Amino acid sequence: MDPPEAEPVLIPDAVPTLRFLTCGSVDDGKSTLIGRLLHDGELVLDDQMAALARDSARHGTDGAKLDFALLVDGLAAEREQGITIDVAWRYFGTRRRRFIVADTPGHEQYTRNMATGASNADLAVVLVDVRGGVLTQTRRHSCIAALFGIRHVVLAVNKMDLVGFDAARFAAVEAAYRAAVATLGFASITAVPLAARHGDNVVARSARMPWYRGPTLLELLEAIDVARPELDRPFRMPVQWVNRPHQDFRGYAGTIAAGAVRPGDALRVAASGRAGTVARIVTHDGDRDRAVAGEAVTLVLAEALDASRGDVLAAAAHPVTLASRLVADVLWLGEERMVPGRSLVIKLGTGTVPASVSEIRYRLDIDSFGTEPAESLGANDLARIGIALAMPLAVESFAESIDLGGFILIDRMSHATIGVGMVVSAQAAATDLTWHRMSVDQPARARAKGQRPMAVWFTGLSGSGKSTIADLAERCLHAAGRHTFTLDGDNVRHGLNRDLGFTEADRSENIRRAAEAARLMVEAGLIVLVSFISPFRADRAAARGLFAPGEFIEVFVDTPIAECRRRDPKGLYRRADAGLIRNFTGIDAPYEAPEAPELRLRTTTGSAEAMAEEVVAALRRLGVFG
Template sequence: MNAALPADLFRPETKSLLRFLTCGSVDDGKSTLIGRLLYDTKLLFDDQVATLASDSRKYGTAGDDLDFALLVDGLAAEREQGITIDVAYRFFATERRKFIVADTPGHEQYTRNMATGASNSDLAVILVDARQGILTQTRRHSFIVSLLGIRHVVLAVNKIDLVDFAQDAFDTIVAEYRALVAGLGFETLQAVPISARHGDNVIAGSDRTPWYEGPSLLRHLETIDVARDAERLPFRLPVQWVNRPNLDFRGFSGTIASGAVAPGDAVIVAPSGRSSRVKAIVTADGDLPRAVAGQSVTLTLTDEVDVSRGDILSAATARPELADQVDAHVIWMAETPLTPGGAYLMKVGTRTVGTSVAALHHKINVTTYGEEPARTLALNEVGSVQFSLRDPIAFDPFDIIPGTGAFILIDRMSNQTVGAGMIRRARRQASNVHWQDLQVSKTARAALNHQKPVVLWFTGVSGAGKSAIAALVEKKLHAAFRHTYVLDGDNVRHGLNKDLGFTDADRVENIRRVAEVAKLFVDAGLITIVSFISPFRAERRFARDLLQEGEFVEIHVDTPLAVAEARDVKGLYSKARAGLIKNFTGIDSPYEPPEAPELRLDGANQTAEELADRVVAYLADNGYLEGPENRDWII
């Protein structure tokens, strides 16, 4: 070893743990600072120091000195470019405390990586180059740190040696930064002048800054109290797993997000509202008389109540909120923008529920902290978003209990995380707004009409023949005394959707509105015929998810683009080719064909009459039209 380890390093139960991140602009010295901390706390083996010396000669940017950044920057691309790309986590310890530090990238394009590192941190060390002062990334990272609920900040003014340890340079930066973050809600802000390369004020005070009377960086990290006093908050246990090893035991396992619990405490199950009492707190080391925030436990209850993964066990006297529409701040992490109407999966704690973007209120300029109008959220942008959830969720506002107010957004197709968010408030309390129980039901309306209500969703490129086939289908059903209505793309844009254009965002909103109207028409007992290009699978899936099983029939009018363009019945393709129409499906905007439609119609080789007959036959054969003779007298 380079030096002896602290005697109580291997007694973790005697030390608290501080999770912190380093962030700031490019080349502010974040990785160098972490490397210096690892080196000066004597936690490197001799072979690591030897490797560092070798790497410093090969990749280093510190001349003849050790380049401590290489202890953290492990990717080849990071070493070659001298920058941090991914989040790197390192553990180290002193006699007073254990630390997990996240080294996060400074480039704007990697802001999502920085947000990932901040999501589990208690404190942020924001570095500023003493020569450069406050930069755009300083503002951006400070805002994201605040947004993610971090309330303790260290402003590390690095490279103080390159400005001759001048106090006025330090004081100017500190004053500017304090003014910048005055409204961000930080509880503590400690400014420290440091030289990560040479170690000034990193581990101990420096003789070269006699004018600085505050603690060294490490001393501050060792002594600051970052506890949120989570035990004083209402009890919350998101259920991760229903533990049923045998017929005699049924427990509910998870990590306590906030508060404390003891046997005998009254609890409720959210969102169902069922109540019981805690019978026992079970762990691998035996039952506990009490458990607090941060502990992973299994609770057994005195009553046989229905509890599933994703539910929250909560204090009966302080219940979480319940809502199916929420407002949230979102950090967007995908190349494909977030758009109103977009459908995703929202994972809140241990529960995953389908959701759609009901509205994008605004995006936030993370350099000025001002609100700006927006139609989409692009990669690394932050915005205020309203979500409509398929089912109500139990939650607490993020600024009260982060463990039940934070969420991620998941792409339904790729299953990749595309956004991270913090719930601010309920847009509509599920307990206060109910679907009105009308005297005439959907079933009664359908029986009167002698039909099973359904949405026939025609999709295909422009000129595929959708509208012609849809019109013939309605004509045939009307002749058979069936109750129908056609929602046609062009017709709807004359009224309900006249305010929408043809950008991807507007197309998504176009389909969202039509899907909601179609749902109401199904409730009215109608056979609803929808004829829209509807180019995106996710939006068609959103429409399907609004309806019950069997109420959505996707019909792909599969006409090759070349055939549709040759028809060009409205002259749209020629205009699009000439650049007179932008975002035209098949030309400069994509069409995503259905993967498994209920019906696929050959729009190139069969007539509209023949294809309409196929649709009506499908309805008759699948029980949408009453009467054993229906097929004969309809067709």
């Protein structure tokens, strides 16, 4: 073999960086390939080689020989099981290029980790075992790479030694892959035949495949052009943090998502539609006369504009869409199935707002890349969905902007990242582009009523006494001259929510509408008592998320189910027990009790009047009496 081309060198700052990932099915040799690349490029240091020899003797899968996968499989569980669980990032360079490689796992179970690697890569090296050809995981990973915006693929056809370096087998796999991913829209696909374990065509040209005249893998990685056509895009910067060290300085700190900015440029705040002029571009190294996409800066505007985290500053002539409904492609990551209607949190740009999945348009069938209908999504499903946002966000399509079109979905209770998505299209907010600011606002309305508006959310089992207590409490408040309203679950189901049933999704939507109605009433300056079973913590948390801190309190009407059943004011328990009602909370549907309600009423310890007095006393403490 020829001497390796690569060696560690002092890389000048201007040498470009290629971020790539290795992916493909399990056991196709991804980690071995990276290990071999580092080893043959003489990028493995002496103490690391000594450790590799030790580890190979202990865990190696190749007898007495060095097991190169152990250079990257850095977790104890990975070395013991001989598999990759999570992404390993490695950093190396040659004279031509600097590389950041994400070695990602092949098991379907760890797709979320493969996707993590894909989101920060310009190119995917897709490995295929020449004997197995294109597998479901090959297709899944290629599809995820395409969805995440990767445009270039190197198809590494591995284990050529096990088919006698047969050119025809290589050609067959290449043809099958090209056919399989034809609809995914990659800009380039380049195939290389490899025997990664032995180093053939990794860094040095293989003498055993004279029929292959193309570049080695490293040569390819050094030369491939992944630059996107330079897009002259209008300026966008999500506001990350407002810098206010003292009265005389107010700067908007953020990383520029697109375009360039200069002092004097006219900008618009997406949420309010208000326009301003850039006065200064502040950095620690002094004020700048220009800043471009990718830079982290602090902008000072000439006018006092009300912008905060989550807002987007955009070129005034090219305002960004403010959307309250999105259509997006998602990769579902949560262990729990995703059902439309359940509320969650979306983080997009620097904005984080409550949201819910309004529909599943289709699920992608990985084996055909065809679409199929679905009522729910499981872990690793790819789907196109609709999302409704509780508050509008500045959004662009993912194709236009990764920063304003890529998002994550977060579980409200566990805070886990349960989905990742790419905006396909965004519908302008119902108020048409900008939120209309009314000149009479909530504080003005509250002042007129001499009270502090508030939502008081009663939750508890059917028959626990919610409506009775809410009614008594409202009577007390009304007698004291307060302006109030009560939203009762049964009553609202007769009108606003008459179209909803009792499935999990409908129950979530029931709560969402009640919460939105309550929010409008609080905006109007009222004290709103909401009496809904609201069995799910996530839904109640979503409701809370619609209100400013201090505007919402949760009252847990804590009545044991035995007592509710004994009272059974509407005869519902009797009918549920007889099997006449299904999905009845506490019987065949769950009730998730609040973990930290502002007020907990143990109804077996006193009368309904006493409970209502507790509520009124709590409201008095919170200052609702103005």
